[in-house]
Amino acid sequence: MNHKKTLISASLILLIIFGISLGVILLVNQQTDKVENEKNSQTSNSDRTTHSTPKEPAAKTQKELLHSMIESMSLEEKVGQLFLARVPVEGQIESIQTNHLGGYLLFGRDVEMETPETLKEKIAAYQAASKVPLFIASDEEGGTVSRLSLGANLVPKPFQSPQEIYRESGLAGIRKDVQQKAAIFHEYGIQGGLFPDADVATDPEAFIYERTLGLDAQKTSEYIKETVTELKQQKIASTLKHFPGYGNNRDSHVEIVYDSRSIEELRSNDFLPFQAGIAAGADSVLVSHTIVTSIDEAMPASISKPVHDLLRNELGFQGVIMTDDMDMAGLANFISQEEAGLAALQAGNDMILSSSFQEQIPFVVQAIKQGTYTEEAVDQSVYRVLKMKMDLGVIDQK
Secondary structure (H helix, E strand, C coil), rough: CCCHHHHHHEEEHHHHHHHHHHHHHHHHHHHHHHHHHHHHHHHHHHHHHHHCCCCCCCCCCCCHCCCHHHHHHHHHHHHCEEEEEEECCHHHHHHHHHCCEEEEEEEEEHHHHCCCHHHHHHHHHHHHHHHHHHHHHHCCECCEEEEECCCCCCCCCCCCCCCHHHHHHHHHHHHHHHHHHHHHHHHHHHCCCCCCCCCCCCCCCCCCCHCCCCCCCCHHHHHHHHHHHHHHHHHCCEEEEECCCCCCCCCCCCCCCCCCCHHHHHHHHHHHHHHHHHHHCEEEECCCCEECCCCCCCCHHHCHHHHHHHHHHHHCCCCCCEEECCCCCCCCCCHHHHHHHHHHHHHHEEEECCCCCCHHHHHHHHHHCCCCCCHHHHHHHHHHHHHHHHHHHHCCCC
């Protein structure tokens, strides 16, 4: 009997222990499941958050934007960007659209009959007609070269020459003059004044003298640095001219001009203001039509590859190189207008100042299709032109 009681008692104890163990196991499993459910819930919420707010794609760099623009352009559109055209007498809007022009250069006939209101309207109409925003420029050195000064009430008073300003108020006056010009340019929608004149001319009888500072290379370099710096601050394009430097030479507007100075003299004197302007961040350099025999005895500078190689490689300029006006006798008496545009690009120019763009653009396009000139070279020039426009705010970087 006692033996039976002992067995029963032992069985009950085992059942109690088993029950307790089973309860513990179930409790642990419940807690584990709860923790797992909480984890899964957090992960699910995290996933929902990630999917509901996807990351914004990284903004394109300026370089990427420019390359994307170029890739979307036709060959004709790209070639057109390389022409800063003189505004034709007729068909101004049609010329922009048909030739895909890079910009318009205003001359006296384009402004002399305009009021401030009509000039703004005219320039705005040019921009509205263009697929790619235009670079609008006007020769505004001051003194003898100022297109806006020819118009009625387009400027409060005629722009003074650099010499006059410098004599009256030094570099502070130069800075103030740039600021005043920039305000007027912005009002009209003009992005470039095709200045400062970086030529070193000390002979009052020299053709270019009145348009320069009229002082030595050191003073001219200071003037150039100050002007380029202020133009950059004001978001107006600076154009150093007339590379490799006119010096005291004759006028290439009316004849073919030879410059026999040595390369050593040019390096120690005439190149210095250009170097100062390049170091200050000049947007563009304009190349003259003079034949500088110590660099290239056969070709005018504007269509000379050695001249452009020197500007790129020795002086380190990476911005827009442009020709002087292609109609000037120094070039027009040397080569046909039809051929001149292609010759200028082959030499290393990025922009061509031209009245004959309607002949020159098809000639360039044909040369590319025939393999005489490469589309890769065109793309490099288009990149520089579009970059200048974007840097000036003409093309929106967004």
